Amino acid sequence: MTYILFTSLFLASLALAVRPFLARRAASWPAETPDGRDDVARAVSGLRDLEFARAAGTIAPEDHARLRALLERGAFARERSASTTPAPWRTLVIAALLAGAAAILVAVSLPQSAGDRAPGEPITGTAGAGAPSVAELERRAKADPADIPNQLALGDAYLQGGNLSGAATAYQAVLAKDSQNVAALNGLAIVLYRAGETSGANVAVDRVLALRPKDIDALFLKGLLQYQAKDYKGAAASWQVFLDVGQFDGRADMVRSFYEDAKQRAGGS
Numbered sequence: 001m002t003y004i005l006f007t008s009l010f011l012a013s014l015a016l017a018v019r020p021f022l023a024r025r026a027a028s029w030p031a032e033t034p035d036g037r038d039d040v041a042r043a044v045s046g047l048r049d050l051e052f053a054r055a056a057g058t059i060a061p062e063d064h065a066r067l068r069a070l071l072e073r074g075a076f077a078r079e080r081s082a083s084t085t086p087a088p089w090r091t092l093v094i095a096a097l098l099a100g101a102a103a104i105l106v107a108v109s110l111p112q113s114a115g116d117r118a119p120g121e122p123i124t125g126t127a128g129a130g131a132p133s134v135a136e137l138e139r140r141a142k143a144d145p146a147d148i149p150n151q152l153a154l155g156d157a158y159l160q161g162g163n164l165s166g167a168a169t170a171y172q173a174v175l176a177k178d179s180q181n182v183a184a185l186n187g188l189a190i191v192l193y194r195a196g197e198t199s200g201a202n203v204a205v206d207r208v209l210a211l212r213p214k215d216i217d218a219l220f221l222k223g224l225l226q227y228q229a230k231d232y233k234g235a236a237a238s239w240q241v242f243l244d245v246g247q248f249d250g251r252a253d254m255v256r257s258f259y260e261d262a263k264q265r266a267g268g269s
Helices: 002-022 034-056 061-076 088-108 134-143 148-160 164-177 182-194 198-211 216-228 232-245 252-268
Strands: none
Touching (some): 164 182, 216 252
8 A cells, every 4th residue: 555655646746847847838937046946955855854853753842843944944935926827846846745755655664673773774763564563572571681672672662652761761771781782872862852851862872972973863863962052063063974974864954954054053153
């Protein structure tokens, strides 16, 4: 079913993208600068990635609202053309949104990863149809408390379900056996951040970066913590490293927008 929806949305976005070039109308579109279209495309991508970060729980609601407003204000607060003929960029934006919806459908169909992740791999995953349930993960954890991959998967499942206490317990169980487990430290940092314990989140993130200085999950959260604390210079520095090593990460467009804003704020302070 997912693939049918993906195909439908992809074809719809393709049709919207090529429609302006196939239409035979006498009226011409108003001239728009390439920079304007580029800004809109970047904003659409950034907004989509921001929603992914909100769904994953890696950004606080107040930060999500502020940064979303920043992206929208920077790209969409423009003077509208007096012409009523639809401009090409509007059609392309709709196509991009449909393509983004298709990408989300694909993302939610991927199975959840378990165990210690490789550098740069996301902390949390989305449980697919074949992924074990929380009850099954709990049963396995009770039967074999030393099973670190299962404890990590249980912590991720608790985190996705909003059970911060359960997630913290699972990650701490891993750290009791392996104090340098990066996946557990990253997970615990997110738990603390979502609970409003920013000092604890900073400690956990700093431990990750001491072990793995270019871990993009830790760099992403470190930048958010610094931005929230109004340490714009520090946030820009963290996100600069993120962009250097994670330029192809799904959050790169969003981080690039945050990075530019942090640089501007740092320069004005």
